[in-house]
Amino acid sequence: MSTIINAYDWVGAAMQSLDNELHWENPEPYKVGCQIMLAWEEYYSTVLGPTPKKSPNLSRAVARWAYLYKYAASHASYIYQLVSKSAELIDLLQSGSRPNITCVGSGAGSDFLGIIKYILKSASSSDPQFLLLDRYDWGETRLSWRTLCPKGIAFTPHFRQIDISEESDWACWQEQLQNTDLFVMSYVLSELHCIKNKATPFLEWLFRNARSNTLFLFLDNGSCGAYWWFDNLANSNNVRPISRSYQDRDELGILIAGQLGMDGDDNKTKSSLLKPYLSIVKNVFSDLRLDMRWPKEESIVAYRISIKR
Ligand SMILES: C[S@@+](CC[C@H](N)C(=O)[O-])C[C@H]1O[C@@H](n2cnc3c(N)ncnc32)[C@H](O)[C@@H]1O
Numbered sequence: 001m002s003t004i005i006n007a008y009d010w011v012g013a014a015m016q017s018l019d020n021e022l023h024w025e026n027p028e029p030y031k032v033g034c035q036i037m038l039a040w041e042e043y044y045s046t047v048l049g050p051t052p053k054k055s056p057n058l059s060r061a062v063a064r065w066a067y068l069y070k071y072a073a074s075h076a077s078y079i080y081q082l083v084s085k086s087a088e089l090i091d092l093l094q095s096g097s098r099p100n101i102t103c104v105g106s107g108a109g110s111d112f113l114g115i116i117k118y119i120l121k122s123a124s125s126s127d128p129q130f131l132l133l134d135r136y137d138w139g140e141t142r143l144s145w146r147t148l149c150p151k152g153i154a155f156t157p158h159f160r161q162i163d164i165s166e167e168s169d170w171a172c173w174q175e176q177l178q179n180t181d182l183f184v185m186s187y188v189l190s191e192l193h194c195i196k197n198k199a200t201p202f203l204e205w206l207f208r209n210a211r212s213n214t215l216f217l218f219l220d221n222g223s224c225g226a227y228w229w230f231d232n233l234a235n236s237n238n239v240r241p242i243s244r245s246y247q248d249r250d251e252l253g254i255l256i257a258g259q260l261g262m263d264g265d266d267n268k269t270k271s272s273l274l275k276p277y278l279s280i281v282k283n284v285f286s287d288l289r290l291d292m293r294w295p296k297e298e299s300i301v302a303y304r305i306s307i308k309r
Contacts, residue, residue, distance in 0.1 A: 015273075056191065095126070102182070193229065214308040
């Protein structure tokens with residue numbers, strides 16, 4: 001039986017998991033709102049523009065909250081849409097085997113949620129082993145997903161706190177990384193762009209040592225240079241595109257000209273879990289940045305689904 005899941009439900013629950021740290025009720029929501037606004041401004045100013053100057057700091061709960069609110073549901077929805085239109089990704093998830101999926105820079109795990117959503121909706125019996133890599137621990141968020149997983153479904157993501165710009169952090173995980181069947185890189189290359197020299201050894205290693213037929217799902221902001229970086233790494237390591245967007249204007253007819261919006265399930269209701277926050281944020285931000293008032297619902301994206309030959 002297929003299960004419909006709404007990405008906003010998951011994200012609302014993940015945001016609730018940060019409540020204890022944020023003290024919405026005490027001393028007053030507006031103070032929390034201001035902290036969030038500052039965290040958001042800091043986050044936004046670092047990632048804005050074609051060449052961000054530094055990686056955002058997501059070590060503080062307010063920054064993680066702001067990220068969840070603004071981006072997590074839409075990224076999960078984008079990943080879900082890309083997976084559900086790709087014959088190769090569907091084959092992998094319907095094969096009955098236990099594919100190994102590694103999400104690089106997974107953070108809140110929007111990439112994980114998007115794939116889980118596909119599995120639940122398609123009633124696939126697949127039970128992938130997920131390895132989520134990030135330099136920040138989003139432990140409270142992962143715990144909250146577990147409570148939302150339908151009973152009897154394992155979906156236990158393994159998390160490794162790894163800074164991929166530090167070889168000493170990732171070198172010991174090479175064997176596990178090489179066993180990957182699908183690498184997901186969702187909105188991470190744009191964040192690493194400012195430390196390109198330091199991040200390239202990890203990515204080079206990954207592309208060079210991936211087994212043949214390993215799949216790569218890349219998704220990022222269409223207005224930054226992240227997709228050039230991905231294409232260069234792929235070209236020089238025999239990783240070939242199966243489908244792609246943006247520059248190619250969707251030559252396989254997968255999605256309209258690189259633009260992605262939320263899928264219908266997400267739009268029908270914004271979820272009772274998210275609703276209390278929507279009104280607080282709307283009040284707090286009414287005179288401030290429009291960007292923060294509402295979760296991202298559509299954007300110009302660059303995506304690639306590629307395979308190692
Ligand atoms: C924009 S978020 C993307 C999160 C998620 N993949 C998504 O699509 O919503 C980028 C993530 O990359 C992580 N990241 C940035 N630099 C990193 C590094 N040097 N090593 C590991 N993770 C990093 C950040 O902590 C953050 O969680």
